[in-house]
Amino acid sequence: MSNRHLGSIVVLITVTAGLFSGLCAAATTKSDAPLKVYVPYDELKDVFEAEDQGVFLSYKEFQRLWRAAQGKPAGASSAPFEYLLSTARFNGTVADELGLLQLELTVDILTDDWVDVPIGLGGVAISGVRFVEPADAKPSPLLRVVNGRYILTTRGKGRYVLAVDFVSRLETKPGLNVLGFKLPSAAITTLELVIPEENMKVDVKPMLAATTTQIDVDGTKSTKLQAFLGSAKNVNLSWKPSTQTAAELEAVVVCRQSQHIDIAEALITYDIKLNYSIHRGGVDAFAVRLPSGFRVTQVTGANISKWDVKAVDVATPGDGGQTLLVTLFSAARNSYSLRVRMERFLQEADAVVPLQPVVTEGVLRRSGLVGITHSRRRIVQLKDLKNLARVDTGRLPKEIANRAGVTAYRFITSDYGATISIETAKPRVSVNQRWMLGADTDKLYLQAKINYRIERTGVFLLEMDFPAPWKISQVGPGGIV
Numbered sequence: 001m002s003n004r005h006l007g008s009i010v011v012l013i014t015v016t017a018g019l020f021s022g023l024c025a026a027a028t029t030k031s032d033a034p035l036k037v038y039v040p041y042d043e044l045k046d047v048f049e050a051e052d053q054g055v056f057l058s059y060k061e062f063q064r065l066w067r068a069a070q071g072k073p074a075g076a077s078s079a080p081f082e083y084l085l086s087t088a089r090f091n092g093t094v095a096d097e098l099g100l101l102q103l104e105l106t107v108d109i110l111t112d113d114w115v116d117v118p119i120g121l122g123g124v125a126i127s128g129v130r131f132v133e134p135a136d137a138k139p140s141p142l143l144r145v146v147n148g149r150y151i152l153t154t155r156g157k158g159r160y161v162l163a164v165d166f167v168s169r170l171e172t173k174p175g176l177n178v179l180g181f182k183l184p185s186a187a188i189t190t191l192e193l194v195i196p197e198e199n200m201k202v203d204v205k206p207m208l209a210a211t212t213t214q215i216d217v218d219g220t221k222s223t224k225l226q227a228f229l230g231s232a233k234n235v236n237l238s239w240k241p242s243t244q245t246a247a248e249l250e251a252v253v254v255c256r257q258s259q260h261i262d263i264a265e266a267l268i269t270y271d272i273k274l275n276y277s278i279h280r281g282g283v284d285a286f287a288v289r290l291p292s293g294f295r296v297t298q299v300t301g302a303n304i305s306k307w308d309v310k311a312v313d314v315a316t317p318g319d320g321g322q323t324l325l326v327t328l329f330s331a332a333r334n335s336y337s338l339r340v341r342m343e344r345f346l347q348e349a350d351a352v353v354p355l356q357p358v359v360t361e362g363v364l365r366r367s368g369l370v371g372i373t374h375s376r377r378r379i380v381q382l383k384d385l386k387n388l389a390r391v392d393t394g395r396l397p398k399e400i401a402n403r404a405g406v407t408a409y410r411f412i413t414s415d416y417g418a419t420i421s422i423e424t425a426k427p428r429v430s431v432n433q434r435w436m437l438g439a440d441t442d443k444l445y446l447q448a449k450i451n452y453r454i455e456r457t458g459v460f461l462l463e464m465d466f467p468a469p470w471k472i473s474q475v476g477p478g479g480i481v
Contacts, residue, residue, distance in 0.1 A: 082115045084108040088186035093194040097172060099179045101193075103164040104132065105186065107152070114155045120182035120233070122148040124166040133161040149182060180236040189229040195239060196222045202239040207228030251281035255360040257368025260400055263346070263422060265377045270294055270342040272358055275335070282331030286338060291356035292321025294342035301338040303328045321356065346422065355382070355418040357411075367412045371396040372420070373403045377457050379423040382407065387416035428455040446470065 006202055057065070059238035085107055092101030109115055122145075131137040140164055142153040152162060171178040183189060194215070195202070204210050210227035227237055258273040274288065289312065290296065299307045307326045326338060344353070369391070373382040382388075388409045393401045396408050409418075432451040437444065452462065466472065 017318075028155075034467055052481055082109070082111050082113075083117050084110065085117070085184055085186040086188065086322065086380070088184050088189045090189075090191040090193075092192075094170070094177075094196060097170045099168040099170060099193075100168055101168065101181075103162075103166065103184075104163070105162045105184060107160045107162060109154065109157055112155065112157055114153060117152040118146075118155070118162065118184065119143075119150050119152050119162070120184040121150045121164065121166055122182040123167045125183050126150070126164060126166045128163075128165040130163050131160055132163045133159070147202040167273070176238060176240045178236065178238045180234060181235050183229065183232060185231075191225065191227045191229055191235070193223050193225045193237065195225065196220050198223060200239045202237060204229070204233040205236045249439060250284050252279040253283060253363050254279075254365045255368075256361070257358060257361045257366065258397065259358065259368060259370045260397075261370065261372045261420070263372070263374040263378050263380050263420075266346050268294075268346050268353065270344070272340040274338040274340070274360060276332070276338070276360075276363075278333055282333040283336070284328045284331040286324075286326045286336075287361040288324040288326075288338075288340065289357075289359040289361060290322050290324055290340070290342065291354075291358065293353070294321075294344045296324060296340065296342050297340070298321075298341040299324065299326065301326065301336065303332065305329045323361075348422075349424040351422045353420040353422065355420050357414050357416050359414045366414055368410070369395060370409045371400045371406055371410070372409075373400065373406045374422075377425050379425050380405075381421045382409070382418050383421055384417075384419045386407075386418065387411055387413050402480050425456045427457045427459045429453065429459065430455075 085105065087104075087106045089104045090101055091104070092099060094100075103119070103121065105278075107117055109117075123246065126143065130143050131141055131144055137158075137160060138156070139154065143150050143164075144153065145151070152165075154160070166181075168179060169179050171180075179193075191204075194217060198214055198221040199214065202210070202212055202223070202225050204225070204227045206229060208228040208230050210225065211440055213224050213226075215222050215224045225237075225239075254277045256275045256276070256277075260269075260271040262269045262271075263443065268462040270291075274286075275281070276286070286399075290309075296309050305327045307324065310323050310325065312321060312323055324340060358368075370388070371393070372380060372382065388411055391408050391410045393406050393408045395401075395410075399404060401408075432453070434449045436447045438447065439445075450464075
C-alpha cells in the first residue's frame with residue numbers, strides 16, 4: 001500500500017510538471033496569445049466602462065496601429081506650402097567694429113522635392129553653415145544669394161534646425177554705433193547681443209519687447225540686450241553710452257505757472273499749478289513763496305514725503321508772506337507737477353485784495369497765466385497792474401476759459417502785481433408799466449400791470465410811491481409777503 005501511494009504521488013507530480021512545461025512552450029511559440037482575458041464575456045461592457053480598466057495589446061499589434069496612424073489619412077491633399085519657418089534666434093557679440101552673430105533657424109520641409117527657403121541675411125559675410133538637427137541630415141545645406149538675400153536649397157521632408165554663422169560690419173558715428181541686417185520671415189524672432197561696454201542705451205527697430213542688463217564677461221563690464229523682434233524685413237540696432245551728469249552740477253529748473261483765482265460771495269479760492277522742467281540732474285525739494293492773507297489747504301504731487309508752510313521773516317525784502325516747503329521721497333527728474341490750493345474768507349461787502357506774486361525759488365526762468373473768475377453777486381476789477389499783460393482767455397485751461405466773466409493775464413517775471421477791487425453787485429432793475437384809468441359814477445380807479453426786469457443779483461423789496469388821495473385796494477400775484 002505504501003508503494004501504491006508513492007506511485008500515485010509520482011505520477012501526479014509528473015503530469016503537473018508536464019502541463020506547465022506545455023503551457024510555457026505554447027506561450028513561447030505562439031506570440032499572438034492575449035496577455036489579459038476578461039471573463040465572463042457577457043459582462044465585458046461593464047468591465048471596460050470602469051475608469052481603471054483598459055485594453056492591452058501585443059507590441060506587434062501596437063506597431064501595426066502606430067504605422068497606420070502615421071500615414072497620410074485617406075483623401076488628404078498635399079501641403080499648400082513647401083516649407084514653414086517657425087523660429088529664428090539670433091545670438092552674438094560685438095567685437096571691434098564687427099558684429100559676430102549666429103542664426104538658428106527652425107525650418108519644416110513639407111515636400112520631398114528640392115526647396116528654396118529664403119533666410120534673409122543680405123549684406124553680411126557668412127563664415128559657416130550647418131544643420132544642427134538632425135546632425136546627420138543629407139544633403140548638406142547649400143546657400144546662394146538671390147536679389148540680395150541668402151537662399152537655402154535643400155530637400156527631404158522633416159524638421160531642420162539650421163545654424164548660420166555670419167559677420168556684419170558696424171556703421172560707426174561719433175558716439176553712436178549702428179548694426180543692421182535682413183531677417184527671415186519667421187513666426188518668432190528673438191535676439192541676444194552682448195556689447196562689451198557698460199551702460200549702453202540700445203534702440204531696436206522693429207521691436208515688440210526689449211530689455212538690457214549689465215553683465216560681466218571675462219572681467220569686462222558689458223551690456224546684454226534681449227529682444228523680441230517685430231515682423232519686418234530688416235532689423236536695425238543702435239546704441240550709445242547713457243549720458244551721465246556730474247554730481248557736483250546743480251540742476252537747472254524752469255517753471256511755468258497756471259493760476260486760478262475764483263472770487264465767490266464769501267470766499268476767495270486760489271489754485272496754483274506749478275509745472276517744473278528739470279534739466280541736468282534731479283531735485284528732491286521745492287520752495288514756493290506764497291501771498292500773505294491766504295491759508296494753504298491742500299498740496300498735491302507725486303512722491304511727496306512732507307510739506308510745510310513757514311512765515312517769512314519781516315526783514316525779508318518784499319511782502320513774501322509765507323513759504324511752502326515740499327520734500328520728496330526721491331529726486332524728481334525731467335519734469336514735475338505740483339498743485340497748491342489756498343483760501344481766504346471774504347466777509348466784507350467791498351474789499352481790496354493785493355495780487356502778490358507766487359515766487360518759485362531756485363528757478364532759472366518763470367512765467368505763467370493768471371485767470372480770474374467771480375460769482376454773479378460780485379463785481380471784480382484788476383487795478384494798478386505791474387508787469388501783467390492781459391491776454392485772450394482761450395489760453396487758459398478749458399474748464400476756466402468757458403466760465404462767464406473770466407479774464408486772463410500773463411507774466412514773465414516774478415516781479416508782478418496788481419490790486420483786486422471787489423464790490424458787491426447791485427441789482428439792475430428796469431420796469432415796463434401799463435396803466436388803465438377808469439371812471440365810475442362816484443369814483444375813479446386805476447389798474448396797472450408792471451413788468452420788472454432784474455439783472456446781476458436778486459431783490460427782496462420793491463417800492464412804489466402813489467400820489468394822494470389814491471388808495472391801494474389789491475396787489476397781485478399771490479405769494480407776496
